[in-house]
Amino acid sequence: MRKLTYYIAASLDGFIGHPETGDGAFFAEEFLTGDFPVFMIGEYGDTIPTASRKAVGIEGAPLTRFDTIIQGRKSYQxxxxxxxxxxxxxxxxxxxxxxxTTSPDPDVEIISDGLVEKVRELKAEDGDLGIYLCGGGDLAGTLIEEIDELVIKTYPLLLGSGVPMATAGFALRFYELTSCRTFDNGAVVTTYRTKAR
Incomplete structure (x- = not known):
């Protein structure tokens, strides 16, 4: 069974994007210093857009963690x-x-209905590489019960409001901490796996 990993950047107060535009790059770029980008490229290079992979020296590098991405409409936009x-x-x-309703590119498949079922189908495929969930809080909320792993890049700032990490409705969902790494720019990357109950 392949894992669905929600790999996301967040503020200390749990927001991932601007309250109006949803964009999160405005605060993430501030912290691309020191050993942090080296870690991100080395450990999560598969999540870097194709055009940027050349700029960071990993164009054509073999995939190590993910071979599939599911993103939301706003992220794709x-x-x-x-x-x-x-x-x-x-x-x-x-x-x-x-x-x-229609994809502007033959290499991008649009999922209009049956998202959870499609994710379950992808997770059931054979293979060692996982599925990268890249999107906003609504998408994560829809797939919250399918997420096997959370990788949260927490940046040392408060936003006060914005797009939450997941809009799934109130429930107690438990996770196990599997790793925690701190960086000289103040960022912390924590990895959690879903805890069986």
Whole structure:
């Protein structure tokens, strides 16, 4: 069974994006210093968009962690606004969207209905590489029961409001800490796996 990993950047108060635009890059870029980007490229290089992989020296590098990405419509729109229809060409790409009915690229499959079922199908495939969940709080909330691993890059700042990490409704969902690493820029990367109950 393959893992679905929610790999996300967040503020100390648990927000992942601007309250109006949903964009989170405005605060993440501030912390791309010291040993932190080296870690991200080395450990999570598969999550770097294809166009940026060349810039960081890993163009054509073999995949080590993920071979599939599921992203939300808003995350995908960031690439579309830059004229990029296949932002993660090195991965199998799925976009969860009810508003986008046809894909602008043959390498990107739109999932309009049956998202949870599609994720279960992808997780049931054979293979050692996992599935990267890249999206906003609504997408994570929809798939909360399917998420096997959380990798949270926590940046040392408060936003006060914004897009929450997951909008799943109140429930006690327990996770086990499997690793925690601190960096000289103040960022902390914590990894949790879903705790069986």
């Amino acid at each position: 960031v690439a579309l606004d830059m004229g990029i229809t296949s932002p993660y060409a090195h991965l199998r790409q799925y976009v969860a969207s009810r508003s986008l």
